[in-house]
Amino acid sequence: MYNLKRTPLYEEHVKLGAKIVEFGGFEMPVQYKGIIDEHNVVRKKAGLFDVSHMGEIEVRGQGAKKFIQKLITNNIEKIEPGKIIYSPMCYENGGTVDDLLVYCFNAEHYWLVVNASNTEKDWQWIISQKREEIELINISDDIAQLALQGPMAEKILQQITPLNLEEIKYFRFIQGQVAGCDSIVSRTGYTGEDGFEIYIKTEDACKLWNELLDKGKPLGLAPIGLGARDTLRFEAGLPLYGHELSPDITPLEAGLDIFVDLDSGSDFIGKNALQAQKATGLKRKKMGIEMVDRGIPREGYTIQKNNQDIGYITSGSFSPTLGKNLGIALVKTEEAQVGNNVDVMIRNRPCRAVMVKTPFYKREVK
Amino acid sequence: MYPKNLKYTKEHEWVNLETKKIGITHYAQEALGDVVFVELPEIGVEFEAGDSIGVVESVKAVSDIYSPVSGKVVAVNEDLLDSPELINQDPYGKGWILEMEITGGEEELLDAEAYQRLIEEE
Incomplete structure (x- = not known):
């Protein structure tokens, strides 16, 4: 029998009335109040996510x-x-x-x-791959992770830590006390908003979770499930493994070339293959898709041009922030052009759509 | 939650045999979450009980609507095209999906009590 894992916050989610689903081998909250409400709270105020499954x-x-x-x-x-x-x-x-x-x-x-x-x-x-004299430890079960995301994130977190959060720039981290617990605080996230990811010991997770919800509530903070986490990352054009990336999709095809260092002397597994792929030219590319006809593009739906298959949707959703039906697609390079009119096959029917840029959403930086 | 004057299906549709209106149940809308898209059949099309007559999509899920009875579509709720959330807000009222001229299939329907038992088992 395959046993699902639970994060240290499972009971808290149940108390908050979360709908629980299986994700990545864990029983996780997919929503508390509703995906659209939760999505909007993160864009406008702040949201708290249990991402201890990472x-x-x-x-x-x-x-x-x-x-x-x-x-x-x-x-x-x-x-x-x-x-x-x-x-x-x-x-x-x-x-x-x-x-x-x-x-x-x-x-x-x-x-x-x-x-x-x-x-x-x-x-x-x-x-x-280990050849070097190094120590590898899987500490996943010992570490819990909370993500605090949204324009009010810094203000909320600052109330419960002596760390000067302003000093933590994007993609930096510091170690210190948060709610009296030893923490690692980084300015990172998966929503397209400003915010933090906080790593603590598993046994401190409930304390930090409740302290944040308590102190954050007056500033509009709400707990957010994985449903909104997905729509938020989707609007921000962030890849999700198993959708935009997979053993069959290279990072170059996924449009992640700025994270693939082919030019400096560094050597890494897959470099030769990626160099060759770049040299011969990519056969397919990531593009945004916006529906013109009614319908929601969903993962796996085929995209056609003049009745010929040219690619497929890797992630698709109604976009709560933009009020549009959007998709991220992997399409033939020669068709990958903003403004290209195509059809998305929805339940065997061609529905008109147009190629657009990603990300669909970019926050205004102060 | 499950009005006595309606009949129900195992697939979580309801039908009002007096007004001939059809929709999805409170249980179904709650399981789906925020409804963001509804695909409606064309007026005049005939269906057998159990046929797929439309689609309801929430943010996360795509779900077929199955005809609770046999008959012909005589009206659809066009308000749902712009306001699919009516299905969440008022599943037995403003969230109705279509109206049928019923020709059969009523004998398979569940009453409110039987439907309630069914969802308690799920």
Whole structure:
């Protein structure tokens, strides 16, 4: 029997009336009040997410930096202690194992933060690549993670920490006390809004969760489920593994070329394949799709031009912020042009749509 | 939640045998979550009980609407095209989906009590 895991906040979600679903091997809250309301709260005020299902892998030792560089397509030289980079991780053939964040504590101590559904696969992959004298620890069960996202996030968090949050720039982190608990606080997120991701020990999760909800409520904070997490990341054009990225989709095809360092001397698994793919030219590309006819483009729906298949939808949804039906698609490169009129096949019927740029939503930066 | 004057199906549709209106139940709208799209059949089309007569989509889910009875579509609720959320707000009232001229299939329908039992088991 396959046992689903629970985060330390499971009981809190149930108390708050969450609808629970399976995601990435965990029983997770998909919504509390409703996806659209929750989505809008994050765009306008702030939302609190339990993302303790995410995996954390600790890498320590003299060879740590070199080892991680071998695993990731981005250049690890870009980070120093207190900095974070986003990177795909590839197979030799350029297909994607996962996408992850690398936290640099020092040159011999890093964290890899990976997708829940991939934690076990990544762990096996990473171990199989180990040649260096390094220590690898899967600390996923010991670490809980909360995401506090939205324009009010900093104001809310500042109430319960002596850390000066203003000093944490985008993709940086510091360690210190939050609600009296040892924490790692980074200015990162998966919503397209300003905000933080906070890592704490599993046993501190309930305390921090309730303290944040308590102190945040007067400023409009609400708990947010995975349903809105998906619509928020979708509008912001952020990839979701299993949709925009997979073993069959390279990071170049997913439009993540700025996170693939083919030019410097760094060497990583999949570099040759990705270089070759770039040299011969991409056969398909990521594009945005906006429906003209009524209908919602959904994952897997075929896209046609003059009755010929030219690609498919990797993620699609009604966009609560824009009030439109939108999709992210993988299409033939020669058809990938903003303004291109195409059809999305919805229940075997062609429905008119047009190619648009991604991201669909970009917040105004103060 | 489950008015006595309506009949129900195992697939969570309701039908009012007096007004001939059809919709989805409170249970169905709650399970779906925020409804953001409704696909309605054309007026005049004939269906057998159990045929797919339309589609309701929430943010996360796509769900067929099955005809509770056999008959011909005589009206559809066009308000749903611009305001699909009516299905969440008022599933037995403003959230009705279509009206049929019923020719049969009523014998398979559940009364409110039987439907209530069904969803308690789910």
